[in-house]
Amino acid sequence: MNINMTLIGQMIAMIVFVWFCMKFIWPPIITALDERRAKIAEGLAATDEAAKALEVANVEAATITDEARGRASEIIEQGNQRGIQILSQAKDEAVAERERQVSAADAEIQQSANHAREELRSSVATLAVLGAERLINKEIDPKTHEQLLEKLIAEI
């Protein structure tokens, strides 16, 4: 409880400690704290901005999706129409081909029939001549009866 030199000693100790703190402790720590504060503020601002950007991007994405959907249905519609078109065209072509083939076959049949008829006709003529020869028992001069024969052939 005696007042003595300790008083002065403590003052000196305190001055040294405060000086040391002022020079080597306070400035670096408070600078670091301020820097960190600025960094955190920056980070928060960036988060806000990112959230806004996300919102914008979401809206944009929705627009693009809608557009794509519309375009897709358009393309499907076009495809369907084109399919129908191709189908009907093919059907038309098939019908035409069938008709062509049928008519070709008809023509061939006609031709064969005509041919057969011609053959038959000439055979009948020959047979008629032969029959007539037998009936008359005499050779018929084809030259003299050519007119008659031709008339006969035309009648068959």
Next chain:
Amino acid sequence: MSSETTTLTSGEYIRHHLTNLTYGQHPDGTWGMAETAQEAADMGFMAINVDTMFWSIFLGALFLFIFRRVAKKAEAGVPSRGVAAVESIVEFVDTSVKETFHGTSNLIAPLALTLFVWVLLMNTMDLVPVDLIPWLAGKAGIHFQKVVPTTDVNATMGMALAVFVLILFFSIKIKGIGGFMGELTGQPFASNSLVGKIAFAPINFILEMVGLLAKPVSLGLRLFGNLYAGELIFILIAMLGLWQLPLHFGWAVFHLLIILLQAYIFMMLTIVYLSMAHEKH
């Protein structure tokens, strides 16, 4: 109680615990350690309390060491736990200073931090069992050992006087000698006429001087008184035999509050006094 003190009466035990280890000049002219409290008192001003100086410098150095390590590591990135703990103390002091002190000063915030942590550490020595360190010191042949520097009025008044010097320094620096003297003589009784001013000056000066001088005295004695009383109660509890165990615990829990509160009050009053010194009226 330690083996050495079992032969002492309770009065002697208490007195023994409240005596500093003093080095100084004996009345016969030789220098040395005081063997009794009476000898320490006889040394007068030319003596030094070795235990107070040792523990306060040790604790101050501990504070500087820990905080310097953190200051070296401090950066804007993610702090480690230790760094974050120290930074939270720094931030707490910084907030307290900014709330009270509105000027610009590179000194006040580090001063407040130093005082707060240093006083806190010195007060915390109060929680070390009262007999432990004196007993160990006794084994080492040292008679007296007071481990709580803030229970020595020299330590607290030393700090308070350093703050007082700063109050005077900043008052004169900010306001000038004339401004400071004007503040000391121009209130609380004010007059518009020159004659009135001169008439009121002496009484104003006396009143203001009392207010001014009360600052360091209240600052130093408040801390000293609280810690001294707390230490005394620890010593009294230590004499109760087995009952001291729960009582020590109870008082230590209560004392935790005092330790922190007194350190905080010391810091806040320092800030308040210095911000008053910075203000112009």
